[in-house]
Structure formats: structure tokens, C-alpha cells
Amino acid sequence: MTGCLETSGTTSGGDAATGFSLALVTINGVSQSSWITQSSNVYTKQNYINLTGNCSRGIASIQVTMNSTIVGTPACSGTLTFSFNSGVLTDNTYAVELAPVDANGIVVGSATLTKNIVVDTQSPDNPV
Numbered sequence: 001m002t003g004c005l006e007t008s009g010t011t012s013g014g015d016a017a018t019g020f021s022l023a024l025v026t027i028n029g030v031s032q033s034s035w036i037t038q039s040s041n042v043y044t045k046q047n048y049i050n051l052t053g054n055c056s057r058g059i060a061s062i063q064v065t066m067n068s069t070i071v072g073t074p075a076c077s078g079t080l081t082f083s084f085n086s087g088v089l090t091d092n093t094y095a096v097e098l099a100p101v102d103a104n105g106i107v108v109g110s111a112t113l114t115k116n117i118v119v120d121t122q123s124p125d126n127p128v
Contacts, residue, residue, distance in 0.1 A: 025053040025098070027117060041093065041116045049086040049096065049117055056080070056100075063107060065097040073101065093118045 028046050037043070051064065055076035062082045064072045074082045086094075099112040 025051060027051060027115075041118045043118045043120060045121055047088055047090075047119060047121050049084075049089065049094065049119070051084045051096070051098070052081065053098075054081055058102065059100045059108065060103045060105075061101045063097075063099040063101050065099070066094045068095070089119050091119050091121055 027042055028044050028048070028050050029052075030044075049066075053062070055062065057080065059076050061073045061075045062084070063070060064074065064084050066086065071086065072084050074084045076082050094117050095114055096117050097112055097114045100108040102108055
């Protein structure tokens, strides 16, 4: 069985056996190469988290978990893509986990990936 996300190269935080990788996942329309990161956190000023990505054949859906709670399982479409929108969130750090799920509803191997996403909608204070 192939992994969930197709990738053209090796990306840390993936599973080499299944090919599952964050390489083609976007957060709020921003690709990984443009993520604003600090201490392995990804930052967004939006009050939501919108995830999109490419699925591999054999994967029916992506299980999305935020802070240990399953919040959605978007289907992989006929064009092998998925999309998830969290709805309105408060400013906080969210441990977001993506896991590929096969047609039988079983999470595929050890291919689960986790990324901390920080929602920070507050403008910085003016310098004194």
C-alpha cells in the first residue's frame, strides 16, 4: 500500500516505508517552504487552520487530530487531494496530527505526522 501524501523528495517528519510526508501539505494556503517557524512551531495570524494536500492511491481519507481529539476525517477526492478547515479557533498552540486512513477505516502504519500550529491573531505592541 502506498502512503498518504505524495512527495518528490525526502522530508523530515514522514514515514519512509509509506511515503507519508508533510511535503505537499499547505497550512492556510502557505506551502511548507514558506511556513513561519520557530522552535518547530508553525505560526499563523488567521483564527482558523485550513489544511490541504495530496493523497496517494489506496488512501481513502486523512484523520485530523487537534490536541488529542479527532476533529475531522476529510476524504481523499477523485483527484487525490484532501482539504480540512478547523472553523474559528482561539489564540493557542494546537498539536495537529495527520494520519492516512485506508478504505477499511484503519490508520496506515506509523505514517502519522504531528506539527504544532500556533494561532496568534494579536498585533504586536507598539515599541516604547
